[in-house]
Amino acid sequence: MRQRCRRRLAETGLRAVDLHELCAEFGSRRARPVVLSSMTMPSNNIHAMLVRASEADYIVYERDTTPLHQQHLIAHELGHLIWDHRGLTGLSGGHADYDPVEELEAETTATLLLERQHRTLAGLARSERTRTMGQALGFEFGRW
Numbered sequence: 686m687r688q689r690c691r692r693r694l695a696e697t698g699l700r701a702v703d704l705h706e707l708c709a710e711f712g713s714r715r716a717r718p719v720v721l722s723s724m725t726m727p728s729n730n731i732h733a734m735l736v737r738a739s740e741a742d743y744i745v746y747e748r749d750t751t752p753l754h755q756q757h758l759i760a761h762e763l764g765h766l767i768w769d770h771r772g773l774t775g776l777s778g779g780h781a782d783y784d785p786v787e788e789l790e791a792e793t794t795a796t797l798l799l800e801r802q803h804r805t806l807a808g809l810a811r812s813e814r815t816r817t818m819g820q821a822l823g824f825e826f827g828r829w
């Protein structure tokens with residue numbers, strides 16, 4: 686499944702790393718915007734949903750949760766979009782009417798997107814830390 690999702694992501698040609706930028710990039714590539722919107726979800730079981738309207742796709746996600754959870758919710762729904770799933774059944778958690786294969790595709794794609802974001806951010810943090818440490822020691826990094 687990871688291989689399948691990795692191939693699919695490669696096919697999209699998406700370059701952005703940040704999830705909000707990824708949504709914007711995906712939207713502009715298809716000439717069909719992806720609109721992110723947070724709201725207080727009325728149900729304890731539903732944390733996000735994908736609404737495929739005529740002009741745009743809406744990813745609606747829980748406002749009252751941690752930023753980390755929100756990232757996961759957005760990545761999952763974007764995963765559904767990348768696979769061109771129908772939406773509105775794309776509810777994260779607790780819904781009866783869902784296709785387990787589609788959920789697995791969305792979730793695995795989400796994991797890949799989040800892993801890539803995490804790797805990139807960790808890399809940036811590391812290089813920032815190295816620079817700061819170097820400066821403290823009197824080195825100038827980036828000029829060899």
Ligand SMILES: [Zn+2]
Nearest residue numbers: 775776788791
């Ligand atoms: Zn889902």
